[in-house]
Amino acid sequence: MADPSTYRPDPGSIPVGPGVYRFRDDAGTVLYVGKAKNLRNRLNSYFADLAGLHERTRRMVTTAARVEWTVVNTEVEALQLEYAWIKEFDPRFNVKYRDDKSYPWLAVTWSEDFPRVFVGRGAKRKGTRYFGPYSHAWAIRETVDLLLRVFPMRSCSSGTFRNAQASGRPCLLGYIDKCSAPCVGRISEEDHRAIVADFCQFMGGQSTSMMRRLERKMLEASESEEYELAARIRDDLGALRKATEANAIVLGDGTDADVVGLAEDPLEVSVRIFHVRGGRVRGERGWVADRVDDAETGDLVETFLQQLYHDEIREGAGEAIPREILVPALPPSHEAIEEVLSGRRGARVRVRVPQRGDKRTLMDTVARNAEEALVRHKTKRASDLTTRNRALEEIAEAIGLAEAPLRIECFDISNLQGTEVVGSMVVFEDGLPRKSEYRRFVVRGVEGQNDVASMHEVITRRFRRFLDDRAVIASSDTGSLVDPTTGKALKFAYAPALVVVDGGPPQVAAAAAALEELGITGVALCGLAKRLEEVWLPGDDWPVILPRTSEGLYLLQRIRDEAHRFAITHHRGRRSRTMVESLxxxxxxxxxxxxxxxxxxxxxxxxxxxxxxxxxxxxxxxxxxxxxxxxxxxxxxxxxxxxxxxxxxxxxxxx
CATH class of the missing domain: 1.10.150.20 (5' to 3' exonuclease, C-terminal subdomain)
Known part of the structure; x- marks a missing residue:
């Protein structure tokens, strides 16, 4: 572990203008890339007291061996250079949003003589128009199948097209009128391109005028007694209406916008985005990333926008950039981001936080989707047996246990300005919650807002019950876990392998004192402090630091958060009942x-x-x-x- 003071540059040598900086290790590998309006202020913050730094930032500066910077003229240049370097060096301490799956695009090969439509994934290509992305490939394929009835454009591959040209016979779609068969000359290149243009216009959200035009044609055909043509147009209109039903209008003004929602916890952040085109949600995507520091929501949004629009910024493909980007919090460099995206799009792009109306409602919907995605991600992670086993082994190794703690109990205290003090106990067995074993405590022997004394009382009461229940079992001839006098189950008869308290050294010391006073041995104890996610052991002057990507830390955090939720729920219920009685x-x-x-x-x-x-x-x-x-x-x-x-x-x- 390197001492940051050994490579700290002279503060007077660091420029005060905008720029981009890189931290490197002994081998020259780039560990972190960042930008700053004022390089001197930003870099000096990394060389402050290590105890005050976020855990991952502390790891970064103690792993690095040197820092270097490049001065630029404007914040816009700094923004562009920062992300260019992030893509080039892939630093391990920068946030990386991992797309939760590969989303399909609807693509039209506009640069070909006879453009074709297909559903694809992956990187975009020049000369191709894209629509989406969409949530499900099967859904957009069904839509395309409906629309080919109305817009009989080419949808076959290049090989199939060439084979049909050579044989002089169209494929099946040509015979069932879902392709105008340009491969055999049934339609000219200009007429086929006109059909493709109508298709692109419809997919671009301009469906109302097209449907009105078809309705007029249907009426004209009916008045001319061309009933077969009128019936065909009627069926075409039905297909168009069915294709548009799946994309309900969410913004009545026909806005093109990307709506971003975030859900955060101390370890991870979930991002969801709705792509709204012509007032309709054309697709949605989701990402999950590990938290690398204690960055604010605006900083997370800025990093996300850089990564989301990187391809468009790099390639100058502005058609995928909407005119509005709605976010939950403004990025620190939102003006620079607007300038860069506006330059690529060729028109004004605004990044803003919606305050009211339909856009605010849609933003709340996207945020709820992000929260649900984060819950699903955590549930999937927690349900994996191999992951749980690794988490328990990491916890055992970190706190010096001989074997993995199969039963973990976590305690938390909740109060409102010293009133209605309650405690909670949650139980995890084999890495999964055992809710039937959860217990609540009403703290009555402590005055005022004293979490330390409250923790001492709760731990004392829990393990005094443990001693009482074990005494009942010892006096029983059968060793049953049922009290022979009352016939009730002995709910505190099991001893945990590990006790976790929500808090730092004071709470851990209080819990250790309670266990010692009762003569409890063989039960490991630790505390998890919220601010830096540090693991504290009894009597230690320094915390145990688990990596932010550690499954063990993730499990401890999940247990702690569950105890906190359980305590808050109990506290709110008591507060409500007390208030009703007083009123x-x-x-x-x-x-x-x-x-x-x-x-x-x-x-x-x-x-x-x-x-x-x-x-x-x-x-x-x-x-x-x-x-x-x-x-x-x-x-x-x-x-x-x-x-x-x-x-x-x-x-x-x-x-």
Whole structure:
């Protein structure tokens, strides 16, 4: 591990203008490429106190052996040079968005004498017009099959086309009127290209005018008593309508836009993009990337846009760049990105955050898709047996266990400014959650907001129950896990191989003290700190740093997040019940039994507020007068702040 101070350049020697910098290791391999408006400020930030750096950034600067930079004139030049170097050197510490699958394009070989349509994947080629990408190849193939009835253009390969020319006989599509058979001279090159132009116009979103034109032709044919022609046009219109049904209009102004949504967690980021052309969603794509540092959402968006439009920027193919790019947060260099993309497109390109209306609604939809994609990615990763085994082995190796911890228990504390303090215990066995073993704790012996003392109490109560249950088993003749006195299951009889607490050294020390006071041995203990994802062991002055790509770290983070979610859910439920009881204390005629009936039936303050007087009056023991008194008490009371179920933070606005 290199000491960054050994290769730190003299701060006065670093220019203050825009530029691009590279970190290299001893062998000269580029580890990281970045850009900056002010090179001096940016580079000096890498040589600050190592303890204050993000874990992956710290690894990068301690792996590197030197840093070099190139000065440019503008931020736009810096943006272009940065991504050119990223593509050239493929640095391992830069974010890389991995496409979750290969998406199909609908392509038309416009540069050929007789253009053909086909569904393909991979890199784009010059002289070919592309539509999409689309989510499913089978769906776009079905659409093309429908449209060939209306636009009988060539869809065969070059070999098939040449064979038909040589034999003088068209292929099957020519006989069933799904191809105008230019291979045998049934149509001229100009007429065939006109059909292709109509097809491209329809796929480009200009379907309304074309369908109106066909409707006029159908009426004219009907009035001229050309009923067979009218029937054929009618069928063509039906095919066009069926082809357009799959692409509902989402933006009524016919906007061309790419809508980007992100879902983040401390280890990974999921990106989803909807390609909207002519107001319709023509396709969607998704990527997942490992988080390489604590970059803000805007920085992640900037990196993504660079990678997404790289081919268009490099090749000058501006037709794939829309006039609007809607993002969840503006990139730091959004003006430079707009300038580069506008130059390639040949028209103004805007990068902006939608605030309201249809575009904001669509942005929220894309964000939900990104969240679901991240959940699917994590679920798929967690369900793989080999991956789980590797994760448990990495955890055992990192914290010095003789064997993999098959049962892991994780504890978390949740409170709101020291009130309604609760604890949670979640259990993972063989790397999978065992929800029947989850437990909740109401912390009553701690005053104020003291997570350390609360953790000590929760660990003490859990393992005191363990000792009690083991004593019951020892006194039983059968060794059964059922209490012979009460007939209930002994829920705390199993000892975990590893206890994980949410927090750093203070929480770990509190848990270790609780175990020591009870005389518990043979149970490993560690803590996972949120900010830098560091693993802390009892009594150690320095944390254990697991690689960000480690399956062991991923499993620990997943267990910690599950404990946090479980604690927040419990806290919100108690807070809601307590608030209902306090609001209803002064309602005349409403005693403890009726309050419990309300809580049991509606479950939360939110649902009780939304209930009608008739809904409340229908409950046993209630009447219209009592129900009206309950509604009046809830209407006069101030609305409580909402709680973020992920972070536990108090949110602005109504509950």
């Amino acid at each position: 209803l204390d002064d309602v005349p005629g409403l005693g403890e039994v009726r309050r419990k009936t309300l809580l049991k039936h509606f479950g939360s303050l939110r649902k009780l507020r939304a209930a009608e007087v008739s809904d409340i009056a229908a409950l046993p023991g209630f009447g219209v007068r009592t129900a009206e008194a309950v509604k009046a008490a809830l209407s006069d009371a101030p609305v409580a702040p909402a709680i973020n179920v992920t972070t536990g933070e108090v949110l602005d606005g109504a509950e």
